[in-house]
Amino acid sequence: MPIPRIATVSVAALAALTLAACQGGPSPDPTSSEPASGPSLRMLVDGTPAEVDVLQTQVDAWSETSGSDVRIVLASDLEQQLAESFANANPPDVFALPTTSLERYEGYLEPYGRFADAGDIVPSLLDVVSDGSELQCVPRSADATTLAISEQAWADAGLTDADVPTTWEQLETIAGALTTDDAAGLAIDPDAEHLGALLAQAGGALVDESGAVADSPENASALDLAVRMHDAGALAWPSDLGASSAAAAFATGEAAMAYVDLGDLLAAEAAAPAPSETPDPTSSDEPERIEPTETLDASDAPESEGVDESADPSASPDASASTDSAPDAAALLDGVRLVPLPAGPANAAAFASSSCWAIPADTRTGDEARDLIAFLTQAGQQVELADATGTVPVTTTAGATFAEQHPERAAVVAAVAGGADMATVLGPAEATDALDETLATLASAEPGEADVAALLADLQTRLEQQLE
Structure with a gap:
């Protein structure tokens, strides 16, 4: 029997308004560098510049084989900038999303569908992003107490x-x-x-x-x-x-x-x-925060708690501009x-937490986005990203490799594997x-x-x- 849901502020009207805007509004301007073999993707993420450097290397490797470019935008306030992108009917093609916000974005996400390596994702993390047999998004990184x-x-x-x-x-x-x-x-x-x-x-x-x-x-x-x-x-x-x-x-x-x-x-x-x-x-x-340069109306976006309504998603620094290095976690x-x-x-x-890779509803680049997410969830990519972040992998295969390479963080890998969703x-x-x-x-x-x-x-x- 499902747990009773405590009444919340409904976002149904907001979803209808925003999705209608996505379907009938202006399309994002194409980039001049868009390759003939595939569309360019815009990816919105949070984290440190050093973390994004690793991610940039990974998406560049994917681009070489897919023919699609990826421009990573490092958010100074992920929830705020994501909400505003939906309000402006111009969401990113792929974005990081805390799993705690999945309910807030119900109706705004394109279901991922079948994920070939779903069986390797840590079960406690998989349960959070699953809706029946479909994934609403794919776990990106994990942490636990x-x-x-x-x-x-x-x-x-x-x-x-x-x-x-x-x-x-x-x-x-x-x-x-x-x-x-x-x-x-x-x-x-x-x-x-x-x-x-x-x-x-x-x-x-x-x-x-x-x-x-x-x-x-x-x-x-x-x-x-x-x-x-x-x-x-x-x-x-x-x-x-x-x-x-x-x-x-x-x-x-x-x-x-x-x-x-x-x-x-x-x-x-x-x-x-x-x-x-x-x-x-x-x-x-x-990381340095870029001050907003203009005010946007985010009232038609999914609600985001504690956001600064003057923030401008376009003011985020481009990940490619960063040269910061990550502290050595072992040290x-x-x-x-x-x-x-x-x-x-x-x-x-313990309580395990995670973020996930999500795709906006009615996207035109869904196939490419799914292929990119599948690439980023491979064990090798997971281990590389965890090396540069304060997180651990989301798959059991990558987790085992990571724990062997980083015994000082093995307890966190085990806590995620045996953890529970709060x-x-x-x-x-x-x-x-x-x-x-x-x-x-x-x-x-x-x-x-x-x-x-x-x-x-x-x-x-x-x-x-x-x-x-």
Whole structure:
């Protein structure tokens, strides 16, 4: 029986308007370099310039055999620029899309159809993008939460390999042993993706086939564990440590262990100053953002949360202009050990996340786009792209190769393979958004003052109202 869907703002009218514009509006201007043997494709992606350099090399190799050129546009705000491209009836031929946005773009995507190598895609990722026997898009890259351990803090506490926590009880004990006057034993972001994993590991959920189930004993046991550890001083929220995230707290030595995603951890490690360095408040490790040059009306596009409505998709830097190099991931993870999340009473699953390659509805370049996506999903291309990014491959074949080549990231590959989709386990986006608010309230409570039962009761009431 399907999980009840919490009512959301309908995009049916928006889809009808935009698709009508796509069918009856002006076609994109052809490029002067369009080869006679095949159309040129425009690809919109996010990521760092260094990541896009690798992608550019891959699409160039595809172009040599296909006869179709590919122009990659690096988005400074993917969701905003993608929404505006649809509003202007000129979506890219291929684009990266977070799988969390699939529901928002329902009706705007051309179903991929049968994918020859679908059987090699990690099942948990495949389930998210499948609609019956059809793929709505093809997984592009993946990440999952693991437990990061500081090897120095571990050694200083006299701990050994035998002490790596595999259960909640062991996690509580080890976090206490690692806690010092200078660092918390464990840091976790108080959000659905990270702290919410405890609910899933306890066998809890927010919404199931019966309706809202937020105030369950399973959810209470998960949050009771977090509160107990926080009250004891073994667990700290990032805000307790003056950090923006658990990954940042870990990277700066404020926490000996942390629940982290690989991408967040690598970014935090790259941004963390060396012990003798003083951070420069004027510097930034983020790719340069190009300021918008004109205002476009994105009101007729699929809704995008928190977008800057003055952003201009045409202002994105062309990927070919970048010369930035990617930090070496192995060097960034020096002194860091990544291990699977400790298991709760029900399971040890972490939440896996992914983005996918999508094609716009009623596209004229669908055959070429599908062929390009199939090429990019080959094991060799997957491994190359994962080498340059804070992600891991989406296929089991490429994942096995990547884990062998990068043992420091093997735990992430395993976490993706054994992970679960947050929306599938806990409930739809509106439910996890409500959980985020509840967990933020939990994290704001002073030690000894958090009331788990009251917080879950309030969350239950809100979800029941949304389900009406």
